[in-house]
Amino acid sequence: MKIGDKVRFLSEVGGGVVAGFQGKNIVLVEDEDGFQIPTSITDVVVIDNDDYNIKHDVQNVSTVKDEDEDYDPADRPVTFTAQPEERKGGDALSVYLGFVPVDIKEITNTKFEVYLINDSNYYIDFTYLTVEGTSWNLRSKGTVEPNTKLFIEEFGREVLNELERVAVQFVAYKKDKGFLLKPAVDAQLRIDTVKFYKLHTFQENDFFEQSALIYTLIENDKPVRPLVVDAKKLKMEMARKASDDNKPRAVVQNARKKSKDEPVVVDLHANELLDTTAGMSAADILNYQLDVFRKTMDSYMGKHGVKIVFIHGKGEGVLRHAVIHELNYRYKNCSYQDASFQEYGYGATQVTIK
Incomplete structure (x- = not known):
């Protein structure tokens, strides 16, 4: 059934032309005077002529309809769904x-x-x-x-x-x-x-x-890199790296040395060692910085005369005190002093391997 079809009422004499629909179950039938009559879709039937005035047995008509199931395709629900259009470059996930x-x-x-x-x-x-x-x-x-x-x-x-x-x-x-x-x-x-x-x-x-x-x-x-750092995973990764070969360049990734006579420079600032400190406590950050310090020292032990400059910053002095403590108790054989202010400013300690 569609707009423009001629229909007849099943339960009473009369009919008209389909003018529209209200939802799935109500059809608007427009009579000869131009009035639109809301009617249940089950109470009308499509006809081929203009004889609306013949009353039929509703029970017989509905029985035939149920048996034939001869519905107009326009009345059937739409089940087809168009596939979304793809765009060039869209196969890279963003x-x-x-x-x-x-x-x-x-x-x-x-x-x-x-x-x-x-x-x-x-x-x-x-x-x-x-x-x-x-x-x-x-x-x-x-x-x-x-x-x-x-x-x-x-x-x-x-x-x-x-x-x-x-x-x-x-x-x-x-x-x-x-x-x-x-x-x-x-x-x-x-x-x-x-x-x-x-x-x-x-x-x-x-x-x-x-x-x-x-x-x-x-x-x-x-x-994207995670904005939350798992401190446990970080410690596990640090332990794993500690078992690797103690090669200076492999262990000390941010150490730099311009020539044979110049010292090795290691920046211990957190922003130089870590991509992000989100999710880490101050203790987690300090432990990571000291771990880099120890790995650097261990990798150069035995190389007499090598000088290493650790840039720890002035700040509140927490990292500097921790570094000095390590030098006094763990690396007693090495000497240390304040690094050149002209080259490194305040907040750097130079260590000489003995």
Whole structure:
């Protein structure tokens, strides 16, 4: 049954022309006077002539209909779904997490919307989680179609503390066709909630008409470095490296020596040794710095006369005191002094291997 068909009422005399539909079950029948009569679709039947005034047995007609099941194809539900269009370059996986202020003009009071942005030709099945202590909580899960973004949730400032650390885990695939297998992604982010109070935090971008804060989860098949450092994994990695051959260049990656007579220079600043210190306590950072110091010293022990300059910074002097303590108790045979101020400024100690 479709618009323009001539129909007859089954339960009474009369009929008209199909003028439209209301939902799936109601048809609008327009009579000769131009009135549209809402009628159940089961109470009308399509006819080939203009004789609307013949009343038929409703029971017999409906019985025949049930047996024949002769429906017009236009009445059947649409089951075909067009495949999403793929774009050139979209087979490299790029996924982002976007935070969008509902009313950026009221940045101190507005709510925020969270979106998962799938800038690739793959389907993404994801979970979106936040952590409380050591326990993770599921906030949302779902599927993002290729080259689209999906609304996840809306939140206010009262829950900002819950979002200081979030994780997005997902797998990528294509439907009804072959594809290159992509590794599952587990991206953990530390969200700086202070940014949600600053207007300049939200920038113009390629995914929203309004300004947004965008975090990269993976881009061009390259996952971002985790913003959360697992201190236990870090210590295990340090222990593993300690068992390797003590070759100076292999152990001391940031040591530099310009010529034979110049000292080896090792910068112990955390930002020189680590890509990020997020998730690490001050004790974790100090232990890592001292581990580099010890490995450097051990790798040059026995090479008499070699000079090593350790740049530890002035700061509060915690690292310097720890280095001096190591020299006094672990490396008693080596002499040390303040390094040249002109070359290294304050905050450097020169050690001579004996």
